Amino acid sequence: MKQILITILSLIILGCELEDNLTIKACQGITNEGEIKINEEVIFTNCSENASFYMWNFGDGNVSTLKVPSHIYLEADTYIIELAVQNTVFEDLNGDGLINTDDIVRRGSDISSMLITIASE
8 A cells, every 4th residue: 555655646746847847938929811900909829838827018018918819009010029928927026016027037937029010001
């Protein structure tokens, strides 16, 4: 009986260690085809690996923590979209009252960036 208990406990510990060592990878895209115009919904895709928490920055002052968000841009411009992913809740690690890139880098997250151009109507 002791041998079975030790074997089960060993498997649980090894399983936890393997899960903790998974590499986090941020990956993103959009489903929209062709030119995207202001006031048109942009639907993002999330192909990230081994992540549980997501922080999207849409480049226009708006953010989302949804896994697969959508967003509407109100001005024509080129925007940098950033997706930060990690396995722990995002926290204010530097004490400035905000969740920002400095906090994300300190946590060991992965960040993916892409450009999106929004055309006028």
